[in-house]
Amino acid sequence: MWTCLPAVVVGYAAFLVVGHNEIVPDWLGVMFHTSYEMVNAMWWGILSAAFFVGILGRIPREAIMSVLGPGGTKRGIFRATLAGLLLDLCNHGILMVGMKLYERGASLGQVMAFLIASPWNSLTLTLILVGLIGLQWTLIFIVASMAIAWVSGWIFDRLCDRGVLPGNPNTMEADEVAFWPAVREEWAKHSWSPKALLSMFWGGLKESRMVLRWVVFGVVLVALIRAFVPPESFGVWFGASMTGLLLTLLATTLIEVCSEGSSPIAADLFNRAGAPGNAFTFLMAGAATDYTEIMALKETTRSWKIALFLPLVTVPQVLAIGWIMNVAGT
Numbered sequence: 119m120w121t122c123l124p125a126v127v128v129g130y131a132a133f134l135v136v137g138h139n140e141i142v143p144d145w146l147g148v149m150f151h152t153s154y155e156m157v158n159a160m161w162w163g164i165l166s167a168a169f170f171v172g173i174l175g176r177i178p179r180e181a182i183m184s185v186l187g188p189g190g191t192k193r194g195i196f197r198a199t200l201a202g203l204l205l206d207l208c209n210h211g212i213l214m215v216g217m218k219l220y221e222r223g224a225s226l227g228q229v230m231a232f233l234i235a236s237p238w239n240s241l242t243l244t245l246i247l248v249g250l251i252g253l254q255w256t257l258i259f260i261v262a263s264m265a266i267a268w269v270s271g272w273i274f275d276r277l278c279d280r281g282v283l284p285g286n287p288n289t290m291e292a293d294e295v296a297f298w299p300a301v302r303e304e305w306a307k308h309s310w311s312p313k314a315l316l317s318m319f320w321g322g323l324k325e326s327r328m329v330l331r332w333v334v335f336g337v338v339l340v341a342l343i344r345a346f347v348p349p350e351s352f353g354v355w356f357g358a359s360m361t362g363l364l365l366t367l368l369a370t371t372l373i374e375v376c377s378e379g380s381s382p383i384a385a386d387l388f389n390r391a392g393a394p395g396n397a398f399t400f401l402m403a404g405a406a407t408d409y410t411e412i413m414a415l416k417e418t419t420r421s422w423k424i425a426l427f428l429p430l431v432t433v434p435q436v437l438a439i440g441w442i443m444n445v446a447g448t
Contacts, residue, residue: 119331129153145345152341172322189225195271198228202236212236231271250385358393358444366396370404395444406432
């Protein structure tokens with residue numbers, strides 16, 4: 119945190135001062151611009167997520183679990199998938215909210231379904247994708263991502279049932295409760311003055327420190343990679359073949375990009391390389407192999423096994439659907 123955060127701040131400030139000035143070496147200019155671009159793309163999602171995390175802290179656990187449904191059930195996983203699909207936050211903001219859901223007692227399968235369904239499926243990015251690749255393919259991408267999220271959530275819950283993965287120790291048996299009456303009763307106990315809201319927001323931000331430190335590390339890594347690996351090359355190197363699909367998987371694994379950054383690159387793969395499956399793989403596998411997400415899962419669940427099972431469970435599904443899209447799309 120305290121190494122990468124100053125680097126990001128300096129890079130952001132340097133871009134504001136020098137911009138694209140030719141006196142700055144090209145690679146350094148790319149790093150400055152990346153810090154500027156990534157911060158501008160992510161700040162609203164991170165601040166919104168801190169607010170949502172604070173709000174979740176004021177909602178009774180029983181009410182949250184009543185909305186999500188019982189863990190380990192198909193209905194509960196489906197509800198978590200819809201929640202991830204509808205919540206309009208970037209992938210880093212979604213990660214902060216997902217870790218809070220785990221702490222509030224959601225099953226491991228529900229948390230995974232929530233995380234997998236959400237990274238690029240926000241309303242804003244969906245509308246952007248419609249403009250970039252068309253409504254038909256955008257809807258296909260959404261349906262496919264929901265299917266992967268639901269199947270993955272179901273698999274994770276079954277692995278917990280069999281003892282392969284540890285279950286969520288925060289889970290408790292909760293009866294069905296009326297959501298809004300329970301929330302109103304709990305909120306009546308809290309102050310909603312501007313000072314109290316600011317304190318709630320600050321508390322949510324502090325609870326998200328373990329995610330934020332990996333976010334700023336990700337910005338530094340993106341800046342370094344973008345300085346030496348031009349993203350324009352993706353559309354030339356990665357065609358609609360199995361080799362291109364595997365190279366896309368390798369690229370999205372190595373390159374940490376937020377959802378705002380992955381959508382334009384995915385559209386470039388779709389339009390210039392003529393590879394819809396590669397575009398889908400770049401979007402989905404980017405989240406499944408995201409080291410920020412993996413490290414946040416490890417620190418929240420205290421289990422390397424759970425964190426590493428995220429790509430193990432999801433990537434084969436992504437590759438299979440990506441291959442089918444390439445065959446059908448070409």
